[in-house]
């Protein structure tokens with residue numbers, strides 16, 4: 001049985017994402033939707049500021065994101081099973097070393113699997129395609145096939161990437177508040193083709209995905 005939440009903070013990177021989330025939620029009073037800015041540093045700082053203003057019992061990082069080939073098609077939704085800072089570590093002659101390998105802490109933040117299952121099931125009840133997998137946080141949008149393949153090799157369970165999840169999750173974890181990350185896929189991860197990004201369509205998917213949240217979570 002998944003608990004019900006009284007006050008939920010949703011952080012989006014930019015205003016168009018915030019608007020999509022708000023339309024989906026239909027002005028539900030249990031939710032606050034705030035702007036994180038682009039990238040993990042801004043996201044962590046702004047989430048921490050927001051969490052200092054009120055008692056929230058759930059935090060969600062939401063927005064558009066890139067989908068890995070064969071894992072998350074355009075306009076589908078990914079609900080994170082785990083949130084991973086994929087570029088937190090060191091480049092070495094033998095490849096990438098994570099902060100875990102370097103002995104500096106953790107690049108992974110866990111998500112409550114029962115909560116993920118409940119939210120995923122509810123979203124599947126709309127006509128959305130919903131997948132679960134790790135969502136990677138990167139400060140740089142992946143723009144080559146080589147980097148995409150390297151990321152898939154390092155994180156075989158990854159379904160999507162975006163730029164804020166780990167920042168939002170770090171601020172939530174600091175206050176021991178549970179976290180979710182939800183991404184609507186706007187582009188494939190790989191060779192950069194900005195013209196092919198389906199931002200409008202992904203925002204529609206994000207709106208639809210968020211429409212189930214009041215019933216599932218509150």
Ligand SMILES: O=C(O)c1cccc(C(=O)CC[C@H]2O[C@@H](n3cnc4c(=O)[nH]cnc43)[C@H](O)[C@@H]2O)c1
Nearest residue numbers: 013038039064065066141142161162163164187194
């Ligand atoms: O086109 C660009 O050069 C560009 C560079 C940085 C950010 C953007 C955005 O559109 C920012 C919006 C937001 O979208 C997320 N996002 C969407 N697709 C991806 C991706 O493939 N990899 C990483 N992040 C992605 C991200 O969370 C941004 O905040 C455009």
